[in-house]
Amino acid sequence: MTEVTFYLSSKAGDGVRQALAWRIADKAMKQGRLVYIHCRNEEHARQLDRQFWQAPKTGFLPHAIHHEGQAPVILGHNGDPGEYHDVLINLTDHVPDFASRFQRVAEMISGAEPERQAGRDRFRFYRERGFPVTTHELG
Template identity: 90%
Template sequence: MTEVTFYLSSKVGDGVRQALAWRIADKALKQGRLVYVHCQNEAHARQLDHDFWQSPKTGFLPHALHSEGQAPVILGHGPDPGEHHDVLINLTDQVPDFASRFQRVAEMISGADNERQAGRQRFRFYRERGFPVTTHELG
């Protein structure tokens, strides 16, 4: 069954969820896992692609847009993640229909009130459907 982990940060502001996604993707990659980062839309995926090339300045995360190639970390959007099924990092406010295809799902939650509320709804969704759910406070 799909394991779901919520990563909670008290930080607020643009880029908090993206920074968490980079951190979790890097950790998963070091464990030999493949990662699909689910974005809101194409513009969000392209912005995340740009951000992943820019920071952090001391690291590199091999990634590609879903529509443009293969890499250990894929940035995509829409209803079909392709052949991916290992680790899903969800950066949208809804649970993707395909979430149960993945072995692990990571939900990024910042300290912003609207993100916390949307995160609570996703938490309830997973819990009500019997997914094992854990949380990690990251500060």
């Protein structure tokens, strides 16, 4: 069964969820896992692609836009993650229809109240459907 983990940060503002996604993707990749980061839309995926090339200056996260290349970390936005079914990092405000195809789902929640409320809704969704759900406070 798919394991769901909510990563919570008290920080709010632009880029908090993306920074969390980078950390979780980097850790998963170093464990030999394949990661699919689900973005809101194509523009969001391309923005994240640019950010991943720029930061952090001390590390590199091999990644590609879905259908444009192959890498351990794929940035996508459509309804089909392809062969990636290992780790899903969700950066949208809804549960993707394909979430249960993954071994693990990571939900990034910042301190911004609208994101917290959308996160609560997703938490309830997973819990009501019997997914094992855990949370980690990241500061």
